[in-house]
Amino acid sequence: MTIPDKFTLVLRDWSETFMRRSMRDFVQFSKDSGLTLPQMSTLFHLHHGSSCGVSDVGELLGVTNAAASQMVDRLVQYELIERTEDPVDRRMKQLKLTNKGRAIVQDSIEARKRWMAKLTNAITPDEQISIITALTILTNAAHDLEPEINQVGNSEKHNQAKNDISVQN
Amino acid sequence: MTIPDKFTLVLRDWSETFMRRSMRDFVQFSKDSGLTLPQMSTLFHLHHGSSCGVSDVGELLGVTNAAASQMVDRLVQYELIERTEDPVDRRMKQLKLTNKGRAIVQDSIEARKRWMAKLTNAITPDEQISIITALTILTNAAHDLEPEINQVGNSEKHNQAKNDISVQN
DNA sequence: TCGTATAGTTAAGCGCTTTTAACTAATAAA
DNA sequence: TTTATTAGTTAAAAGCGCTTAACTATACGA
Numbered sequence: 001m002t003i004p005d006k007f008t009l010v011l012r013d014w015s016e017t018f019m020r021r022s023m024r025d026f027v028q029f030s031k032d033s034g035l036t037l038p039q040m041s042t043l044f045h046l047h048h049g050s051s052c053g054v055s056d057v058g059e060l061l062g063v064t065n066a067a068a069s070q071m072v073d074r075l076v077q078y079e080l081i082e083r084t085e086d087p088v089d090r091r092m093k094q095l096k097l098t099n100k101g102r103a104i105v106q107d108s109i110e111a112r113k114r115w116m117a118k119l120t121n122a123i124t125p126d127e128q129i130s131i132i133t134a135l136t137i138l139t140n141a142a143h144d145l146e147p148e149i150n151q152v153g154n155s156e157k158h159n160q161a162k163n164d165i166s167v168q169n
Numbered sequence: 170m171t172i173p174d175k176f177t178l179v180l181r182d183w184s185e186t187f188m189r190r191s192m193r194d195f196v197q198f199s200k201d202s203g204l205t206l207p208q209m210s211t212l213f214h215l216h217h218g219s220s221c222g223v224s225d226v227g228e229l230l231g232v233t234n235a236a237a238s239q240m241v242d243r244l245v246q247y248e249l250i251e252r253t254e255d256p257v258d259r260r261m262k263q264l265k266l267t268n269k270g271r272a273i274v275q276d277s278i279e280a281r282k283r284w285m286a287k288l289t290n291a292i293t294p295d296e297q298i299s300i301i302t303a304l305t306i307l308t309n310a311a312h313d314l315e316p317e318i319n320q321v322g323n324s325e326k327h328n329q330a331k332n333d334i335s336v337q338n
Numbered sequence: 339t340c341g342t343a344t345a346g347t348t349a350a351g352c353g354c355t356t357t358t359a360a361c362t363a364a365t366a367a368a
Numbered sequence: 369t370t371t372a373t374t375a376g377t378t379a380a381a382a383g384c385g386c387t388t389a390a391c392t393a394t395a396c397g398a
Contacts, residue, residue, distance in 0.1 A: 021311065125173070239356085
């Protein structure tokens, strides 16, 4: 078996494990919050990418503007997001998380952090160092595969920054 | 910043990148197949865990038996899964993927494989070796965190086997 | 200024998911 | 054997997500 073959195999194995776990948690958390997956995804998108318009949400979810508009409307009714007019182009709306919405996202992030902390405890510092290097390479490579999507300000250099958290000092 | 802190940060970063990508693909693929997320999840569960009953599906999705039963019924109508009586306990049903159902799952897996192949190409063999080691440790640690859930036959030793794909030969 | 494109909303309608409640059938326990 | 438990189905009702189509309002180009 060649190294690339093994690599792919290991990557697949890890991603299966990881995906199953993450998806389950995400779905569970959404349910507990009384939200659907699209709604939760929208909240996360807003949390990650700051403000955006209704059609951005539609694009994110792969649905029509009408669908996005209705979803947004529900989230506004729940007081999880705030919908205001864009002063420079009054056709557009600016969508932002309310404190209530942000709290939900934070809770979910905290839950994931707890899992990661458990994972961290199960791994020795020496192993952690090598994993840090490995994941940094992986993350940067994944980013480079689709420059448009990742990160908020998506107009700057790739491959160098972002995850360049060196361990040696 | 301590190593565990950095580790958690890097892990979080990678998982965000990876999750966003995977979720998007999964949702997209489900849509393209004309299936909902719960339906797709069910197919994957069956693919992964061989045969199971209706209530297992309910448990997986976190819904009542009634809901699971109706979902299963739809998938049976679509001829994606096969529902037969368990001969030893005739109250139970055995759910299995049909060829049609398996094909859909395989397609989705192929799609992910293609992404991973691209990722593989973006990484040098030397880097791959270190990542293989790192991910193997991570995967095993994650498995050990929840022994009940991972893997089909869940009655044997952990931490040693499963991902012990050594690179050195 | 007039026409067109863009951003978003609204309404009608359909399908899926979900729950509760009532039910059938088979097994296990008394 | 009688009773209780377990597995699953069915029906009714509600909610959400989605699409299409028709609409309002703003911005922009000729």
